[in-house]
Amino acid sequence: MITQILKNDYTDFLKVRSLVEILIVFSLLTAGQIRAQEAIYARPDEEYMDANLKEKYSDIEQDTLKFLDEHRSSVTGLVESYQNSSLYYYIPAEGTFEKGHEPHLARQSFTYDIATAAMIYSACGEQKKARQILDNMQKEFYRPKNGAPGLYTSYLSDQVDENDNLVIGIDGDRVHVGPTMWVALATIQYIRITGDGSYLPWVIDMAKWVSTLPHFIFKDNQKGAVSMGHGWGPDWSQVYSTENCIDYYSILFILKNVCKQCSDKVKQEFVDRGLTDKVISREIAGLERWFKEVAYNKDTGGFNAGYNENGIDRTKALDTVSNSLSVIGPVRLAQWGIDPFRLIEFAEKDLMIKDTIKGKSVEGFDFTIPEEIGNPRRRLIWIEGTAQMVLAYKIMSKYSSGIGNQTKAEEYKKKAIKIAKELDKIAELVRLPKNALPYTSDNPGDKERLITYKYEWEIPRGPDGKWVGSIASTAWRFFSLSYYNPMMLGKIAFKF
Numbered sequence: 001m002i003t004q005i006l007k008n009d010y011t012d013f014l015k016v017r018s019l020v021e022i023l024i025v026f027s028l029l030t031a032g033q034i035r036a037q038e039a040i041y042a043r044p045d046e047e048y049m050d051a052n053l054k055e056k057y058s059d060i061e062q063d064t065l066k067f068l069d070e071h072r073s074s075v076t077g078l079v080e081s082y083q084n085s086s087l088y089y090y091i092p093a094e095g096t097f098e099k100g101h102e103p104h105l106a107r108q109s110f111t112y113d114i115a116t117a118a119m120i121y122s123a124c125g126e127q128k129k130a131r132q133i134l135d136n137m138q139k140e141f142y143r144p145k146n147g148a149p150g151l152y153t154s155y156l157s158d159q160v161d162e163n164d165n166l167v168i169g170i171d172g173d174r175v176h177v178g179p180t181m182w183v184a185l186a187t188i189q190y191i192r193i194t195g196d197g198s199y200l201p202w203v204i205d206m207a208k209w210v211s212t213l214p215h216f217i218f219k220d221n222q223k224g225a226v227s228m229g230h231g232w233g234p235d236w237s238q239v240y241s242t243e244n245c246i247d248y249y250s251i252l253f254i255l256k257n258v259c260k261q262c263s264d265k266v267k268q269e270f271v272d273r274g275l276t277d278k279v280i281s282r283e284i285a286g287l288e289r290w291f292k293e294v295a296y297n298k299d300t301g302g303f304n305a306g307y308n309e310n311g312i313d314r315t316k317a318l319d320t321v322s323n324s325l326s327v328i329g330p331v332r333l334a335q336w337g338i339d340p341f342r343l344i345e346f347a348e349k350d351l352m353i354k355d356t357i358k359g360k361s362v363e364g365f366d367f368t369i370p371e372e373i374g375n376p377r378r379r380l381i382w383i384e385g386t387a388q389m390v391l392a393y394k395i396m397s398k399y400s401s402g403i404g405n406q407t408k409a410e411e412y413k414k415k416a417i418k419i420a421k422e423l424d425k426i427a428e429l430v431r432l433p434k435n436a437l438p439y440t441s442d443n444p445g446d447k448e449r450l451i452t453y454k455y456e457w458e459i460p461r462g463p464d465g466k467w468v469g470s471i472a473s474t475a476w477r478f479f480s481l482s483y484y485n486p487m488m489l490g491k492i493a494f495k496f
Contacts, residue, residue, distance in 0.1 A: 041123035045483040048394050048416045064478045067434040073158035077132030078109040079117040080157045083469030086446045086461040097447045108170050109157035111179035115186040116475035122190045137183050138202050140166050150175040174231030181247035201269050207251050208275045216240050224290030240307040242295045242320045249287050250327040250487045256280045292336050302346035318365050321347040322388035326487045330399040353379045355441040357429045363422050373454045381441035387476035390419050430467045437473035
């Protein structure tokens with residue numbers, strides 16, 4: 001009999017005495033597999049919900065699962081990222097649109113969305129569905145891509161080739177750190193919830209792969225950030241993304257704790273794969289230095305988007321704030337001389353906006369400031385990112401309480417509740433099936449291209465002005481309402 005005791009996301013990570021520690025005990029049911037006695041990760045975080053959302057939480061959970069199921073392929077288990085997209089395809093070489101026989105995003109399954117779907121299934125007790133996703137991702141990771149392992153950023157959700165391998169999606173041969181690390185996070189969450197340690201070597205291999213990518217080199221020849229990857233588009237080996245590096249940092253931080261606490265047998269897996277505690281510590285140190293010396297912008301109080309061949313990319317990006325608070329955490333940021341309160345102020349000042357849906361005012365956060373980067377689009381609400389800010393507010397509320405600042409604790413709590421209500425308001429206004437959320441508060445037409453940043457990442461277009469349901473937005477709404485941080489585990493004590 002193996003017993004696994006896992007502590008909740010916030011407590012050990014923030015190291016704040018006033019936080020309530022939740023202990024979850026797992027019992028061995030079958031060889032190598034442990035099932036949670038209580039689906040605590042799907043439990044509503046009621047402290048940060050108003051009465052209406054508390055009452056609706058169970059329905060939201062079931063709607064989220066049904067939305068995933070309706071877009072889940074019986075062939076691969078992968079989910080289609082966007083529901084009901086436009087029939088018009090954009091032809092970049094000609095700058096024109098051409099009508100196709102099926103929606104332009106039909107059957108497209110983006111790796112990041114795949115990871116969030118696996119997390120939802122794991123947290124809600126749908127382990128078989130989570131395993132099918134992870135098994136396909138595991139097999140796909142080890143297939144060489146330009147001579148190295150990795151995961152493409154998109155796949156066809158319902159198609160395999162003659163060798164039963166996944167088929168590449170709309171993003172072509174692009175391989176990025178961020179989506180791969182999100183699959184690693186989904187896998188480590190599955191391990192945490194089920195106790196199935198058979199996936200751990202794969203997570204180690206994913207982190208090891210990232211460690212082999214080109215690194216930012218400081219003037220003293222020390223390594224810092226990792227580059228984004230490879231594939232079509234710019235030279236990704238010269239692009240260092242703050243967001244992608246935070247994703248990598250999250251996995252390294254988790255694996256370092258795992259390596260510290262696991263059995264000698266599991267420690268040997270780290271050694272055999274070349275990702276020893278020394279290597280992990282070196283990678284973490286390089287990233288931390290880069291966050292402090294390159295990514296952090298002392299003038300704005302926020303993070304820069306990253307670094308590329310033209311130097312520092314000073315684009316203001318919301319996810320650098322939300323994810324740094326969720327992963328690095330306010331305690332460690334403050335130790336580095338990065339004021340977490342100022343980070344929140346940076347996001348609120350530059351990225352919090354109001355928009356209108358069907359004549360009703362809604363509030364949330366934009367990706368960035370489009371006019372600052374030469375993007376002609378109007379301001380809009382990025383729904384996934386806004387849900388991430390709910391989690392950031394919750395973390396900051398707990399942090400403030402822990403350091404005795406009850407005024408700030410209550411302020412952030414109210415803001416978390418308010419933004420969660422805004423997301424619910426958006427869901428009610430757009431009225432998508434299964435209470436799903438669209439990608440943004442804007443609703444591009446059949447032939448209207450809206451770009452989130454400067455050059456890429458087009459906002460999904462719907463047919464005849466209809467809304468497009470988004471897996472990422474819908475999944476993150478669930479995360480934001482649950483007692484769940486998808487990017488961090490807290491302290492782990494286990495053995496396999």
